[in-house]
Amino acid sequence: MLNYETVKYFGNEQHEYQRYDRSLKGYEQAAILSQKSLSVLNLGQALTIATGLVVLMYLAAEGVVNGAMSVGDFVVANTFLIQLYTPLNFLGFVYREMKQSFIDMEQMFEMLRQDDYLPEPEDGRTFTGLSKGIAFENVHFSYQPNRPILKDVSFHIKPGQKVAFVGASGAGKSTLFRLLFRFYDVTQGKITVDGVDIREFNTDSLRQGMGVVPQDTVLFNDTIQYNIRYGDPAATDDKIIESAKQAQVASFIEHLPEGYLTRVGERGLKLSGGEKQRVAIARTLLKDPDILILDEATSALDSETEQAIQGTLEEVSKGRTTLVIAHRLSTIVQCDQIFVLDQGKIVETGTHQQLLDKKMYYYRLWVRQQEKAQLEKQLKKATQAAKLVGSSQSRSDSDSESI
Ligand SMILES: Nc1ncnc2c1ncn2[C@@H]1O[C@H](COP(=O)(O)OP(=O)(O)OP(=O)(O)O)[C@@H](O)[C@H]1O
Ligand SMILES: [Mg+2]
Structure with a gap:
């Protein structure tokens, strides 16, 4: 959305719709899959519970018919079973919650690891003003390990x-x-402000x-x-x-x-x-x-x-x-x-x-820029001259018309 101007410049609305549509489709499929697996889980659970309930009720009923159990025992067995199965019904839900929590936990640890990236000194110095200057001492730096950007940079200001x-x-x-500005730390060497490493x-x-x-x-x-x-x-x-x-x-x-x-x-x-x-x-x-x-x-x-x-x-x-x-x-x-x-x-x-x-x-570099500036000046002068000629021309045209 932020880059909408570029999309319009290149007339790529259709392309973006399709890209958006594809990712929505991906989401849709994942959501359906998740719902499907949940339904299967719930169905399986309900079936298992129902079968168990039927079998046990049948056995209890047989016990009553045989005279081994009273009707009261039958009711008690029924109540126990219901009490046991209700929490079991939640099992699917608990399983899902646990999985989600593990994912969240993983992301949290990732974030905590990121924070370690620029270590902050425990008892850092406070910067109050510059008195001796800024120095880069043999600074090497790369954003990615395999691509060095700064190589052995040293200077003093x-x-x-x-x-x-x-x-x-x-x-x-x-x-x-x-x-x-310490958005990143140097890979090798150091940067000092008033003789003190900026990491301190x-x-x-x-x-x-x-x-x-x-x-x-x-x-x-x-x-x-x-x-x-x-x-x-x-x-x-x-x-x-x-x-x-x-x-x-x-x-x-x-x-x-x-x-x-x-x-x-x-x-x-x-x-x-x-x-x-x-x-x-x-x-x-x-x-x-x-x-x-x-x-x-x-x-x-x-x-x-x-x-x-x-x-x-x-x-x-x-x-x-x-x-x-x-x-x-x-x-x-x-x-x-x-x-x-x-x-x-x-x-x-x-x-x-x-x-x-x-x-x-x-x-x-200097000579090239000077040449360019010179050319621009000449161009400006020429344009102005052309304008002047143009306006006097049109004036004389209108004069002749009126005559
Ligand atoms: N966040 C980043 N991750 C990876 N590489 C980067 C990152 N920022 C810059 N670079 C790379 O580091 C190199 C130096 O970038 P830098 O922005 O310092 O150049 P620059 O001298 O300021 O150029 P310009 O005059 O165009 O602004 C570039 O080749 C760039 O591709
Ligand atoms: Mg730059």
Whole structure:
């Protein structure tokens, strides 16, 4: 249901109906089978009980006829049998319940095993602020055992620095940030914050100190105000408006009929990509973190809005350690350090100028982007010129008509 747009784009409604129908059929067959086996069980049970009852009653009746039992004994035998069989009738039900309980128990143990995945230290340190910096020391990482993603990554970031990570898609940039935020633990090596392994910190306090604008923004199906306030549930309305202004999204929100109380839809689908991204920036600014992590935070914006936000981001990143991933290199020229990642390894490090002088990977990337930007500029100029010519042409046409 969430992916309905893709279904429509490809006109695959029939395909989805059939898929849904197939799984419903599977369910239907399983339900029928379950009901059938239950009926067989109940029938078998009833038959056994009834046969037993008839045989015993017959024997008791014979005893009465022979004079070995009184009529009273007959009634007593009957009562005993009924008392014995009633609980036996429940046997099928109990059997089913036990089976279901075993399945539930298995699932519960599975869940408990999952919790062990990221062990939390007993008496973890509280993160209060960055004083010595962040370091990755020979970090290796893989999501699945047979596919390494990061290979021997080491770097150091001083407090207050602004650093950037660039590299091809799939190089492992977002993965670095996920590790720092401790969504996963490293496979080998360690990540330290102020010289202390992040596994020794209380995870909540560490995460409290970091603000992330992720690559794919997902919003809650609630109002814009709720979504921005998510950065700091105790924030006042004024503060929310202020961070919306900083994120260049305030004027857009104010022009909406319902303003800050506009609902954004499931996962935020009623907002455009750029609007969603700016709401995500606003909520991170509201969180006011010590370490700011921006994963292509402005990739969905046009260059003008991007420049405006870039100014704000530069402003808020002052005095804060900031880690940025950017595809548009022009946005990271000012960074203190730039790390170039390729296939999970850091292949180049330095400032923008140093990396250009090396004339290697970064240089090639830069030149390509500059060429593209140049072409776009020329195209824009040409389009404008064409428009001008077009309008003067039509004016002269209408002039000649009137003459
Ligand atoms: N949860 C996951 N499970 C398994 N593999 C994953 C997972 N997340 C990412 N990967 C793999 O890890 C590699 C690195 O992913 P990552 O998201 O870090 O790339 P990236 O450098 O941020 O790329 P992009 O510029 O496209 O965002 C990719 O090849 C991806 O397929
Ligand atoms: Mg990424």
